[in-house]
Amino acid sequence: MSIWTADERNAPSALFRAATAALAVGIFISDTATHEDIEVAVLYVAIVLMSARFLRTRGLMAVAAGCIGLTVISALLTPAPISTLTDVANTLITISAIIVTAFLVLQGQSADMRLQEERERLRHMEEDLAHVNRVSTLGELAASLSHELKQPITAAITNANTCLRWLKRDQPDIEEASAAATRIVQDGNRAADIMDRLRSFYTKDTPVARELVDVNDLIREMLTLLRSEANRYAIPMRTDLGFELSRVSADRVQLQQVLMNLMLNGIEAMRDTGGELIVRSGPRDKGQLLVSVSDTGVGLPADKADHIFNAFFTTKSQGSGMGLAISRSIVESHGGTLWAASNPGRGATFHFTLPAAADSDPG
Numbered sequence: 001m002s003i004w005t006a007d008e009r010n011a012p013s014a015l016f017r018a019a020t021a022a023l024a025v026g027i028f029i030s031d032t033a034t035h036e037d038i039e040v041a042v043l044y045v046a047i048v049l050m051s052a053r054f055l056r057t058r059g060l061m062a063v064a065a066g067c068i069g070l071t072v073i074s075a076l077l078t079p080a081p082i083s084t085l086t087d088v089a090n091t092l093i094t095i096s097a098i099i100v101t102a103f104l105v106l107q108g109q110s111a112d113m114r115l116q117e118e119r120e121r122l123r124h125m126e127e128d129l130a131h132v133n134r135v136s137t138l139g140e141l142a143a144s145l146s147h148e149l150k151q152p153i154t155a156a157i158t159n160a161n162t163c164l165r166w167l168k169r170d171q172p173d174i175e176e177a178s179a180a181a182t183r184i185v186q187d188g189n190r191a192a193d194i195m196d197r198l199r200s201f202y203t204k205d206t207p208v209a210r211e212l213v214d215v216n217d218l219i220r221e222m223l224t225l226l227r228s229e230a231n232r233y234a235i236p237m238r239t240d241l242g243f244e245l246s247r248v249s250a251d252r253v254q255l256q257q258v259l260m261n262l263m264l265n266g267i268e269a270m271r272d273t274g275g276e277l278i279v280r281s282g283p284r285d286k287g288q289l290l291v292s293v294s295d296t297g298v299g300l301p302a303d304k305a306d307h308i309f310n311a312f313f314t315t316k317s318q319g320s321g322m323g324l325a326i327s328r329s330i331v332e333s334h335g336g337t338l339w340a341a342s343n344p345g346r347g348a349t350f351h352f353t354l355p356a357a358a359d360s361d362p363g
């Protein structure tokens with residue numbers, strides 16, 4: 001933050017303001033009292049600079065004008081009034097110094113304001129992009145999801161038919177019928193759970209909420225969500241989860257997004273070649289949790305491995321190139337790191353670390 005910013009965090013105390021005013025009075029008195037040879041008035045430049053810490057355009061212009069006014073008044077009141085050309089020149093130099101300083105300060109302030117606006121705009125853009133990415137990955141998941149939902153719904157219909165059959169008997173079997181009805185309730189709940197898990201994913205304005213998240217639970221959830229997508233290409237998915245330090249303080253939805261991006265990328269890399277997706281978790285040094293997503297697919301693009309995390313970099317005809325860029329910014333905003341490595345054999349592995357939560361021991 002530069003000294004020009006007059007935002008609230010940086011706003012100087014009332015004491016600072018009072019000191020500025022007192023200094024102005026001091027300069028005025030000594031300028032008026034001293035002989036014209038000593039041009040105390042140049043110190044008004046300091047008043048302009050100090051005011052810049054708590055004043056914006058108009059206020060600052062008023063201060064500069066005030067300083068010029070005081071310079072002129074002093075010049076007129078000084079014991080030996082303006083007589084020589086030097087006196088006039090001195091006063092003019094002081095006035096120019098005040099004007100130039102005020103001008104530079106104002107320029108600095110408006111540049112700073114523009115920078116802040118630009119930063120704000122970028123932040124909004126980043127949020128929008130993250131949302132678009134989420135929605136488009138969701139688009140890829142639509143087929144997978146309808147399959148996921150169809151299962152509990154089909155089961156519910158079967159159980160409802162069973163229930164009806166028990167009831168329509170000459171001797172209705174209430175016990176069997178209510179057992180079937182209980183299963184219908186379970187099926188309904190299962191469908192509702194799937195919907196709930198997704199709702200948080202596509203709404204944009206879910207506030208950034210850090211909570212204690214068990215990354216292993218999250219991995220298992222993503223496995224369920226992506227199962228049919230993986231089945232579509234006959235890609236088996238496997239996990240190797242460590243149980244130490246598996247909890248982190250994180251935004252659950254954002255972490256879901258990271259895992260989903262990495263796992264979908266892995267599945268996409270094996271679309272044509274087949275292979276196996278493995279998700280690992282385990283402790284790393286210094287209280288860090290390490291999560292790795294490995295595939296045995298086409299491998300990182302040759303010579304371009306540095307670029308894959310850049311926004312819009314994609315080697316896919318339908319790709320957005322946003323998945324890894326967004327994933328990296330999410331991981332970094334959680335205090336972790338995300339990187340990629342080629343596997344010794346086939347394919348690639350994406351690793352990310354997260355600081356484990358303090359009370360991360362299981363139990």
Ligand SMILES: Nc1ncnc2c1ncn2[C@@H]1O[C@H](COP(=O)(O)OP(=O)(O)O)[C@@H](O)[C@H]1O
Nearest residue numbers: 265266269299308314315319320321322323324
């Ligand atoms: N598991 C992977 N194996 C090989 N290349 C990958 C893998 N994951 C990502 N990449 C490369 O990184 C690029 C950027 O990925 P990403 O940011 O997710 O965007 P997109 O998936 O839309 O292309 C991909 O187009 C691909 O070239």
Ligand SMILES: [Mg+2]
Nearest residue numbers: 261265323324
């Ligand atoms: Mg992707």
